[in-house]
Amino acid sequence: MRRRTVLRLGAVALAAPALATAAPGTAAAAPRLRVRGADVSSLAKGEDLGGVYHHADGRRDDAVRILAGAGVNWGRLKVWVDPADGYHTRPHILRTARRLHAAGMKLLVDFHYSDTWADPGKQFKPAAWEDLHGAALERAVRDHTADILGALRAQGTPAAMVQIGNEINGGMLWPDGSTDDWPRLAGLLTAGAEAARAASPGIRVALHLAEGGRGADTRWWFDNAVAHGVPFDAIGLSFYGYWHGTLADLQANLNDVSARYRRDVFVAETAYPFRLDSEDFLENIIDRPSELVPGYPATPEGQAAWLRDITAVVAAVPGGRGLGLFWWEPTWTAVPGNGWDPADPASGNGWENQALFDYDSRALPALEVLGRG
Incomplete structure (x- = not known):
């Protein structure tokens, strides 16, 4: 998801469509997801640097216990190959997986196949794979995927689902895995999917795109994946209402692709601000009233309303194919040193106003909405 924070720092930006919203209050009769x-990928580093968390009433507690106690039943963790700060690698994935498992939560592992953020605007190869191509690159994908998922299974905390790539609208491992060359991209995706299933039998393989309101683009992508024989069990879409269209657009897309490909669907990432000002020195990604979705103010109540309404959208997918959703980085609070750039300890966090903990690190009302699902 990192492209959003670096939009003002020179990354490739995607044009935002016109925004609108579904009628508030539509979630009242929705079944539980x-x-x-x-997604608690940043949690381990934040805690190591002194981050703490509290219940809404001010009681300090372990962040995972707070999430699980509210009813959150899945955790999502991203994996990088050799990042500058050492996080999002095997030791930290295993450590956090043990905590999630102890709290009764299932795990989705999100492979970026990069040393840093991978998203629609950038899919950089890991430095160690830079000179690998063809079968050698596919072997690296297989080995890396099997290493992480095999280790999780060996310690008794197997992943329940895996993403082969993160927001791969334009492919992954560029230039080799670009959508300009679908046979090569399909080979890389298939290598990851097959390795996942071999290393962790019973795991569900998901493919994840951004821009969840863009139905034609989603169909084009998955039509190609199916035509090239890429194996997958579920479709994940990122959907941020200030970038990706309306809730009606999301509903139409989820309904269409779940029927078209006969797969379960889920929102792999969503979030919304509870305020606009920043707690640290870095301006937030969403920090102006003009950037908000109409009908959803940047307040704790507005954040909770957004989550209720997007929950209703997923729950309304026909045939019970709407699996659920993940809030992106609800625990990424403004802890010095836990900024967006893994190579720069002085970098700030542009996301703390979209966490599910306020600037006093107390749980916000939206966390209860997420847990009730």
């Missing part, structure tokens, strides 16, 4: 998830 099977996946009520939180």
